Amino acid sequence: MIDQKQTNKLCLRWKGKQRRIGITGGIASGKTIIGDFLFQAKQWPLIDADLYAHEALRAENQLAKKVLLRYGSKIIQNSSESESNQIINRKALAKIIFQNDIEKKWLEGIIHPFVNKRIEEELEKLKSISIVILIIPLLFEKNYTGLCSEICYIDCPRNIQLQRLQSRDKLSLEEANQRIDAQWDNALKKQFSDHIITNANNDETWKMQLKTLYNF
Numbered sequence: 001m002i003d004q005k006q007t008n009k010l011c012l013r014w015k016g017k018q019r020r021i022g023i024t025g026g027i028a029s030g031k032t033i034i035g036d037f038l039f040q041a042k043q044w045p046l047i048d049a050d051l052y053a054h055e056a057l058r059a060e061n062q063l064a065k066k067v068l069l070r071y072g073s074k075i076i077q078n079s080s081e082s083e084s085n086q087i088i089n090r091k092a093l094a095k096i097i098f099q100n101d102i103e104k105k106w107l108e109g110i111i112h113p114f115v116n117k118r119i120e121e122e123l124e125k126l127k128s129i130s131i132v133i134l135i136i137p138l139l140f141e142k143n144y145t146g147l148c149s150e151i152c153y154i155d156c157p158r159n160i161q162l163q164r165l166q167s168r169d170k171l172s173l174e175e176a177n178q179r180i181d182a183q184w185d186n187a188l189k190k191q192f193s194d195h196i197i198t199n200a201n202n203d204e205t206w207k208m209q210l211k212t213l214y215n216f
Contacts, residue, residue, distance in 0.1 A: 002188070010192040012146040019131045020123075022148030024139035026186050027179050028164035029156035030199040034206060035135040041216060045126050049136045052118035056111045057088050063110055064088055070106070071096060091169070098178045112142055119147070140189050152213075153193035155186065157200055 002010070014020050021044070025031050032048070039046050056063045068076065068086055074096065077089040097104040119134070126132050136144050139151065158180060165176040190196060195213055199206045 009143055010140060010145055014147055014149040020147060020149045021133050022139055022151040023133060023135045024137060024151060025154030026156060026161055026183060028161045028168060029154040031135050031137065031154050034154055034197065035133055037207065038133055044131045044133050045129055047119055047122045047132060047134045049115050049119060052115045053111055056114045059085055059087055063114055066110060098182055140192060141184055150194040152195045152197060153190050155190060155196050155198045160200060
């Protein structure tokens, strides 16, 4: 259960002039596909939190060096190359953090401040644009509700998430379940969203829902 303070945070919305459409949903629900579709159809700029999380772990980033110091050879993709150019094996890193809450919290503790900063920088660059899309997987979990004027939740049943995750990331059923369980329950996030887009089948009915919602 969440308390009243958390409930109040989940109900926060951006009140500025710029319309900020937050897109979120469970893992493998189709957030990126839907965000890209809106960008192509409406030319609304995209801010994707996942891109900044990847940026944080690039070889040249100081945060990547901290991660490599902590986990060493267990996550090095190209150990034969020079130390300054070591690449993080993201799958190996994910396996560690999804099996250990302490490690997951440590990694999030260094990556999320970087992601926050990058989102703020991009919003500043786009401040003259009337409508912006923010794709944020952990929108509720990491308190981004106040950045969005509305939240569009991409709804996808767990069995479809599992199928997509296993196919996309080559995960075992146990690993796929771990990824889903690491996020808040879908029903809770739906409760605090402004719009629900259903992406339950491998068809494109979600396109019609978006066209109805955003009038195109």
